[in-house]
Amino acid sequence: MKTKSFGLFVAGLAAVALFWAYKQDRHIVNPDTAFLSAIASCEEKGVSAAGRQCYEDYLTTLLETQGAEVAVRKMGRFEEASPIVKTYCHGIAHTLGHAGYEFYGSLQEALSHGDMDCFAGYFHGVIEEALPEAPDYNQAIKDACNGTSQKDGEFRFYQCVHGLGHGVTAYRQYDVLQALGDCNLLASSWQQESCWGGVFMENIDSKFVTAMGFERQGRLEDDATDFWPCLSVDEQYRPPCLRMITARILPKHDRSFAYASQACDGLEVDRYRGLCFESYGRDAAGEALHTELTKVNELCDAAPEDMRDTCYETGAAVIATHFADPKRADPICERAGEYRENCEAGAQRIAQSLAE
Numbered sequence: 001m002k003t004k005s006f007g008l009f010v011a012g013l014a015a016v017a018l019f020w021a022y023k024q025d026r027h028i029v030n031p032d033t034a035f036l037s038a039i040a041s042c043e044e045k046g047v048s049a050a051g052r053q054c055y056e057d058y059l060t061t062l063l064e065t066q067g068a069e070v071a072v073r074k075m076g077r078f079e080e081a082s083p084i085v086k087t088y089c090h091g092i093a094h095t096l097g098h099a100g101y102e103f104y105g106s107l108q109e110a111l112s113h114g115d116m117d118c119f120a121g122y123f124h125g126v127i128e129e130a131l132p133e134a135p136d137y138n139q140a141i142k143d144a145c146n147g148t149s150q151k152d153g154e155f156r157f158y159q160c161v162h163g164l165g166h167g168v169t170a171y172r173q174y175d176v177l178q179a180l181g182d183c184n185l186l187a188s189s190w191q192q193e194s195c196w197g198g199v200f201m202e203n204i205d206s207k208f209v210t211a212m213g214f215e216r217q218g219r220l221e222d223d224a225t226d227f228w229p230c231l232s233v234d235e236q237y238r239p240p241c242l243r244m245i246t247a248r249i250l251p252k253h254d255r256s257f258a259y260a261s262q263a264c265d266g267l268e269v270d271r272y273r274g275l276c277f278e279s280y281g282r283d284a285a286g287e288a289l290h291t292e293l294t295k296v297n298e299l300c301d302a303a304p305e306d307m308r309d310t311c312y313e314t315g316a317a318v319i320a321t322h323f324a325d326p327k328r329a330d331p332i333c334e335r336a337g338e339y340r341e342n343c344e345a346g347a348q349r350i351a352q353s354l355a356e
Contacts, residue, residue: 038082051084056092060099068100068113068122076117089118097125106130107140108147111160120159124198127160127167141168141185152190161191165198176203176220176229180237197240203229204241204248226252226263242275246283257284257299265304277307281314288315288332289322296332300339309342316346326351 042054055078063071075092078085085092097114100122104110107130114122127144134140144167145160168182176199183195222228226249230241246260253259257280264276280303281296288295296319300311316329326347333343 038078038085042084043082045084047084047087052088052092055082055085055088056095059092059096063096063099064103068096068103068110069115071096072115072117072122076115079118090121093118093121094125094128097122097127098129101126101129107134107144111145112147120163123159124163124166127163128170131167131171137171138182138185141182142187152188158194161186161194162198165195165200166202167198168195169199169202174203176200176233180233193240196237197243200229200237200241201244201247204244227267238272239275242272243278244282245276246279250283255287257287257302261303265307274307274310277303277310278314280307281311282318284311285315285318285322288319293319293328293331294335297335300336309339312336312339312343313346313349316343317350320347320350 039055039058042051042058045051045054055075059071059075059078062074072093075085075089075096079089097110100110100114101107104113107126110126110130111123114126130144131137131140141164144164145157148154148157148160151157164186165179165183169176169179172178172182179199179202180196183192183199186192186195220229220232223232225231227242227245228248230238230245233241246264249260249263250256260280260283261277264273264280267273267276281300284296284299287299296312296315300308300315303311312332316332319329319332320326322328329343329347333340333347336343
């Protein structure tokens with residue numbers, strides 16, 4: 001039985017899996033026409049830092065002239081058309097968040113604009129930029145999401161408090177324990193756990209660390225094991241960490257899902273094992289978005305038999321989140337055999353969270 005927060009965690013956790021994932025051309029009604037909406041001068045630079053910078057410059061100017069909603073939605077359109085934006089989507093969105101904070105002049109105002117494209121990277125970026133400038137850091141954390149619904153379980157509010165986890169991690173220069181302590185200033189256990197997820201996402205995937213220009217510091221040294229830092233923190237923090245741990249395991253082992261499955265299966269605590277296979281299902285969906293959606297079926301069917309239901313439920317939820325459309329998981333669920341009900345349940349959880 002998954003907790004109420006499962007579907008919401010999928011939205012944030014998916015950002016790591018999909019950081020490098022491409023949408024396939026078959027998802028675009030007319031690929032040739034769509035590609036014309038990309039910027040030719042940026043595309044000439046290829047999938048590179050220069051190509052990313054070109055799009056960031058264009059979209060930042062658009063934000064400063066037409067507002068964050070227009071810029072972020074345009075970025076989402078580019079994601080369908082441009083290999084560059086497909087690759088760097090979440091990072092570009094973080095950059096727009098930095099620009100949005102400067103443009104609107106306050107944390108709450110900047111968070112009231114923007115959109116959810118590229119896994120809410122805009123909201124994450126706003127918070128990363130705002131916190132270091134706050135006159136009262138602790139109060140800024142408590143008030144950061146006052147411009148949203150402040151309703152536990154609501155999707156946009158989740159993205160705000162999850163983004164807060166990213167922000168406090170950057171501010172604390174990747175000191176895991178200090179960042180988790182900052183999250184504990186929030187009002188409810190749901191908000192705290194959602195924030196913890198942002199902390200672990202930043203630390204588990206080295207691309208976030210590199211993008212922010214930091215080296216990991218603080219009291220929790222990376223021990224180079226597959227499950228760092230999940231098994232090095234107190235019990236209460238372990239679930240949101242383990243739900244994304246294959247984002248660490250796969251790059252360390254040539255993106256071998258067979259290895260990741262064996263690693264998860266080797267966890268002695270049953271609860272940890274289940275959480276690890278949620279992460280496996282999340283990354284199976286990320287792999288599918290880079291190839292074919294039915295790759296989820298292949299990878300989930302290769303998991304241990306008693307973990308396939310978990311893999312299908314999580315994988316379908318990630319696909320539904322990526323497209324903000326639960327029906328996009330239908331090709332997976334139709335081929336899920338005895339796990340079809342689990343697959344459909346995962347997509348439905350996202351439908352419910354988006355509707356709240």
